[in-house]
Amino acid sequence: MITAILNEAIGPGGRAILNFYFANQSIINIIFLIWAGTMTYASVQLTNIRHMTVKLAVKALKEDPIASDEQIWAAFRPKWQEEVEKLKPRFILNRWNIWIDRPTPEKLIEILRLSPAWFGAIRKGEVLKYRFSIPGKNDKLSSF
Numbered sequence: 244m245i246t247a248i249l250n251e252a253i254g255p256g257g258r259a260i261l262n263f264y265f266a267n268q269s270i271i272n273i274i275f276l277i278w279a280g281t282m283t284y285a286s287v288q289l290t291n292i293r294h295m296t297v298k299l300a301v302k303a304l305k306e307d308p309i310a311s312d313e314q315i316w317a318a319f320r321p322k323w324q325e326e327v328e329k330l331k332p333r334f335i336l337n338r339w340n341i342w343i344d345r346p347t348p349e350k351l352i353e354i355l356r357l358s359p360a361w362f363g364a365i366r367k368g369e370v371l372k373y374r375f376s377i378p379g380k381n382d383k384l385s386s387f
Contacts, residue, residue, distance in 0.1 A: 282336065285343045289335040289354070292346070295326055296355060300365055312359035312366070319362070324348050 250258060264271060303319045310318075332346040335354070344350055351357075 281334075281343060282340075285334050285336045286340075288330075288332040288346070291330055292327060292332060292335070292351060293355060295330065296323060296357070297365075299323055299326060300362060304362065304366060312362040315362045316357075316359040323357075327351065 253261070299322060300319065303315055303322075307315065307318070327346070327348065334343040335346045335351070336342075337344045338354055355361075
């Protein structure tokens with residue numbers, strides 16, 4: 244009886260999809276596992292870059308606390324690019340976290356939303372909310 248109710252609920256399109264899945268579940272599951280493994284690897288790469296970026300930013304701010312955010316950004320970017328190259332990332336998550344991208348400096352700056360304003364947020368001690376990239380005013384981590 245429950246099977247009949249479910250079949251009525253999902254309709255003919257849903258039954259066709261279920262039949263296709265059960266007929267090909269090994270192939271579909273292998274494809275999904277490869278995708279999930281790739282996404283996990285890309286996420287780890289991006290997380291390593293984010294942590295390295297925050298550490299370098301804090302170090303840059305401590306080395307020259309009176310410099311403006313624009314000056315810090317200008318001095319930070321070449322050092323940051325060198326450090327990213329040392330990490331040798333193969334690929335990272337894209338902006339919407341559903342596929343992968345090549346880790347070019349421009350793409351990383353876009354994803355991490357790095358800018359002089361980003362340094363201003365760190366200087367104020369704000370937690371960088373979206374995976375250490377967007378400044379948030381409500382959550383304070385610490386201050387210098």
